[in-house]
Amino acid sequence: MSLESPVLEIDPLLDDRKNRIIVCCGSGGVGKTTTAAALGVRAAERGRTAVVLTIDPARRLAQSMGLTELDNTPREVAGIDRSAGGSLHAMMLDMKRTFDEVVVQHSDPERARAILENPFYQSLSAGFAGTQEYMAMEKLGQLRAQDAWDLIIVDTPPSRSALDFLDAPKRLGSFLDGRFIKLLMAPAKVGGRAGVKFLNIGMSMMTGTLNKVMGASLLRDIQTFVAAMDTMFGGFRTRADATYRLLQAPGTAFLVVAAPERDALREAAYFVERLADEDMPLAGLVLNRVHGSGAAQLTAERALAAAEELEDWAADEAEGSGESAESAGPGESGGSAGGGPGGSDVALTGKNDDRRIVDHGAGHADSRQDRPDDAGTERLAAGLLRLHAERMQVVARERRTRDRFVSVHPEVPMIEVTALPGDVHDLEGLRAIGEELAEGQPAAA
Amino acid sequence: MTGKGGTGKTTVAASLALALAAEGRRVLLVEVEERQGIAQLFETEALPYEERRIASASGGGEVNALAIDAELAMLDYLEMFYKLGRAGRALRKLGAIDFATTVAPGIRDVLLTGKVCEAVRRKDKAGWPVYDAVVLDAPPTGRITRFLNVNDEVAGLARMGPIHNQAQAVMRVLKSPQTAIHLVTLLEEMPVQETMDGVAELRAAGLPVGAVIVNMVRPVLLGDADLARAAEDSGAVAAGKRRTAVAKALSQAGLGGARRGGVAERLVDPLLAQAHEHAQRVVLEREQRAAIAGLGLPVRELELLGDGVDLGGLYRLADSLRKQAVPGGTQAAGGDAAQGPYDGEDLYEAAYPDGAGPDTADEAAEAPEAPEAPEAPEAAQEGAAGPAADGDL
Numbered sequence: 001m002s003l004e005s006p007v008l009e010i011d012p013l014l015d016d017r018k019n020r021i022i023v024c025c026g027s028g029g030v031g032k033t034t035t036a037a038a039l040g041v042r043a044a045e046r047g048r049t050a051v052v053l054t055i056d057p058a059r060r061l062a063q064s065m066g067l068t069e070l071d072n073t074p075r076e077v078a079g080i081d082r083s084a085g086g087s088l089h090a091m092m093l094d095m096k097r098t099f100d101e102v103v104v105q106h107s108d109p110e111r112a113r114a115i116l117e118n119p120f121y122q123s124l125s126a127g128f129a130g131t132q133e134y135m136a137m138e139k140l141g142q143l144r145a146q147d148a149w150d151l152i153i154v155d156t157p158p159s160r161s162a163l164d165f166l167d168a169p170k171r172l173g174s175f176l177d178g179r180f181i182k183l184l185m186a187p188a189k190v191g192g193r194a195g196v197k198f199l200n201i202g203m204s205m206m207t208g209t210l211n212k213v214m215g216a217s218l219l220r221d222i223q224t225f226v227a228a229m230d231t232m233f234g235g236f237r238t239r240a241d242a243t244y245r246l247l248q249a250p251g252t253a254f255l256v257v258a259a260p261e262r263d264a265l266r267e268a269a270y271f272v273e274r275l276a277d278e279d280m281p282l283a284g285l286v287l288n289r290v291h292g293s294g295a296a297q298l299t300a301e302r303a304l305a306a307a308e309e310l311e312d313w314a315a316d317e318a319e320g321s322g323e324s325a326e327s328a329g330p331g332e333s334g335g336s337a338g339g340g341p342g343g344s345d346v347a348l349t350g351k352n353d354d355r356r357i358v359d360h361g362a363g364h365a366d367s368r369q370d371r372p373d374d375a376g377t378e379r380l381a382a383g384l385l386r387l388h389a390e391r392m393q394v395v396a397r398e399r400r401t402r403d404r405f406v407s408v409h410p411e412v413p414m415i416e417v418t419a420l421p422g423d424v425h426d427l428e429g430l431r432a433i434g435e436e437l438a439e440g441q442p443a444a445a
Numbered sequence: 446m447t448g449k450g451g452t453g454k455t456t457v458a459a460s461l462a463l464a465l466a467a468e469g470r471r472v473l474l475v476e477v478e479e480r481q482g483i484a485q486l487f488e489t490e491a492l493p494y495e496e497r498r499i500a501s502a503s504g505g506g507e508v509n510a511l512a513i514d515a516e517l518a519m520l521d522y523l524e525m526f527y528k529l530g531r532a533g534r535a536l537r538k539l540g541a542i543d544f545a546t547t548v549a550p551g552i553r554d555v556l557l558t559g560k561v562c563e564a565v566r567r568k569d570k571a572g573w574p575v576y577d578a579v580v581l582d583a584p585p586t587g588r589i590t591r592f593l594n595v596n597d598e599v600a601g602l603a604r605m606g607p608i609h610n611q612a613q614a615v616m617r618v619l620k621s622p623q624t625a626i627h628l629v630t631l632l633e634e635m636p637v638q639e640t641m642d643g644v645a646e647l648r649a650a651g652l653p654v655g656a657v658i659v660n661m662v663r664p665v666l667l668g669d670a671d672l673a674r675a676a677e678d679s680g681a682v683a684a685g686k687r688r689t690a691v692a693k694a695l696s697q698a699g700l701g702g703a704r705r706g707g708v709a710e711r712l713v714d715p716l717l718a719q720a721h722e723h724a725q726r727v728v729l730e731r732e733q734r735a736a737i738a739g740l741g742l743p744v745r746e747l748e749l750l751g752d753g754v755d756l757g758g759l760y761r762l763a764d765s766l767r768k769q770a771v772p773g774g775t776q777a778a779g780g781d782a783a784q785g786p787y788d789g790e791d792l793y794e795a796a797y798p799d800g801a802g803p804d805t806a807d808e809a810a811e812a813p814e815a816p817e818a819p820e821a822p823e824a825a826q827e828g829a830a831g832p833a834a835d836g837d838l
Binding site: 027028029030061119120221259261262263264266293294295298302306307309310313377378379380381383384385386387388390391393394397401421422423 | 714729
């Protein structure tokens with residue numbers, strides 16, 4: 001009935017020692033970080049020496065992996081089953097520190113100090129939009145170069161567009177090729193070459209304009225900054241290019257993470273196309289938070305019809321017995337605000353008075369032990385059916401959304417992960433997700 | 446309007462814009478993330494970098510939309526403030542624009558916030574504000590404080606000159622009671638945690654926090670008593686009896702046989718499992734609601750639209766926001782006070798223009814003080830918008 005796509009096989013992906021980098025990308029709020037962490041746990045327990053690089057994990061997820069501080073150093077995750085010979089490290093990216101480290105590593109102490117103290121540098125490195133992407137790429141390059149891990153799992157930054165991650169090296173490249181920076185750094189040099197006239201006009205206009213726009217002190221700060229960064233930029237760019245090529249090379253796999261919602265899947269589709277354009281190897285799509293039902297044979301329509309019937313009977317019975325009617329009263333008054341402030345109980349019951357309902361049930365049991373609490377049971381059954389109808393509607397909607405993606409990209413392997421009622425915050429939860437990613441296989445290799 | 450990724454902040458921003466337009470206001474809905482989310486929601490073609498009407502309401506209200514492109518905004522800005530048409534093009538050729546909008550991304554945020562504030566302060570020929578309200582679909586919660594505060598940073602960097610002055614003028618608008626930053630969340634742990642962190646950051650930065658809007662609220666389909674039963678251990682003796690009774694009830698309702706292995710009997714376990722999940726979720730949601738209530742901010746709720754958000758759904762959400770606008774003095778977390786007469790506008794305070802140019806921004810920041818005496822600190826925060834909205838027109 002629904003469209004089929006090839007199954008994304010996670011275990012072979014994790015087990016293949018030739019795979020050294022897995023990048024999880026996708027729009028915000030689809031469980032990207034959780035997926036990356038779950039893959040890390042599973043890879044480690046299947047024998048890989050893995051490290052997970054997360055950008056901005058939710059606090060409790062970070063704690064589940066033993067990350068209590070943002071210190072930019074991979075820390076070993078305790079509680080991993082190491083019987084297969086693997087291990088797991090995890091780290092959170094600290095943009096400013098990564099940037100500072102690069103500066104210190106690639107310039108002499110005096111110049112490094114000049115850069116670190118430059119006000120322009122200080123606000124740039126503190127992480128405006130965009131800096132995260134550069135630094136994530138930089139850190140990935142560093143981790144790969146250290147060669148202490150045989151598998152690096154990267155969680156991409158929560159960008160305004162998930163694509164920024166790929167664009168970072170290119171932007172840096174185009175900036176460094178730009179004449180603007182050369183003008184800023186060494187105006188005199190440029191003037192000495194061919195095309196003197198044009199450039200001179202450009203120059204005077206430039207300097208005037210910039211002074212006018214920025215104010216002289218800011219321009220001076222930027223010039224100092226750019227001059228100080230000059231030697232570093234070259235290395236910066238070489239490394240960014242190298243990381244970019246690394247992402248295209250065999251040994252890297254991209255996983256697009258999405259939820260079965262229109263926007264998330266639209267972004268995922270865009271990402272799939274973009275990866276193809278950039279010759280980046282796509283392993284497949286992880287579809288998180290998919291709902292299912294153990295009673296899928298019962299349609300929403302039939303469930304609703306049956307629920308109505310049961311509710312009618314329950315109402316009849318309540319009327320038929322004075323005692324029941326009185327006690328069941330609160331349970332029937334649908335629509336009032338329940339479920340906390342601003343609750344929106346729409347259907348079966350409103351704000352029930354718990355105690356009274358329970359008393360009512362107990363009273364029945366005492367006085368008429370052999371009779372089941374009919375009205376109560378009917379109402380419960382009706383509630384279960386309404387719940388099921390809602391679930392089936394969700395299932396159908398998610399299926400439609402998923403199918404739309406599959407019709408456009410039938411070639412993309414996919415694995416679905418069931419929605420959980422709550423968030424994951426321990427290794428056990430991550431293991432469970434890992435199992436789902438691997439179609440229910442236990443972790444042991 | 447901010448919120449964690451995936452919480453539907455674009456949808457909520459668009460709904461708020463529609464709700465305001467339905468009140469007869471001229472509204473500008475701005476998007477800054479170059480995603481064309483507004484065009485998708487309103488089912489129109491991609492928006493160019495120009496203000497374009499995308500919806501109108503009776504009573505003269507209308508929604509105009511603008512998708513800001515950082516690079517064009519830069520040229521626009523240079524042209525407007527410095528009359529730099531030609532030099533602007535030269536800068537572009539030299540890669541300066543590219544530099545400014547990508548490599549030094551802070552400048553990008555300066556441009557975006559600057560453009561928004563320009564729209565807020567824009568006047569027509571008669572001196573009336575062009576827009577009654579500007580709704581900004583802003584970057585996500587994790588980035589919002591830095592985004593809005595970027596001009597403070599810039600004012601510190603460029604210690605004098607036009608950039609410094611411009612940055613300060615923008616900050617004055619953003620920190621004035623004309624502005625309210627609303628946070629969209631879901632009733633899930635991570636978005637709520639991020640909302641709480643975001644509110645703390647915004648407050649620390651002195652930026653005016655508006656309301657928390659809980660989006661995609663799902664109905665609670667079981668009463669408390671049934672929820673309690675559903676959450677019980679399914680192995681208990683009472684549960685066994687209940688299973689049989691439920692099977693019988695399902696069978697009576699025409700869903701097949703109740704005996705062991707019968708069609709109805711086989712439904713019971715999966716249905717109870719779903720109820721169990723539902724009960725867990727309801728408990729979690731109540732915890733999240735309590736956490737949100739602890740912020741002491743006005744809270745609004747928008748129901749989950751079963752079939753996803755289409756244009757019709759957007760109008761339904763807008764309607765829901767209008768109905769939930771409560772009188773100024775109501776307690777912060779009150780969801781039950783909805784349906785009141787529409788006069789308080791704690792949601793509706795996205796930057797009401799009343800200042801003039803950049804030079805009079807001081808006045809703009811001071812002008813709209815509340816004529817009605819605030820009753821409590823929270824009430825003051827809530828009530829601040831009303832007078833600002835209808836302020837000195």
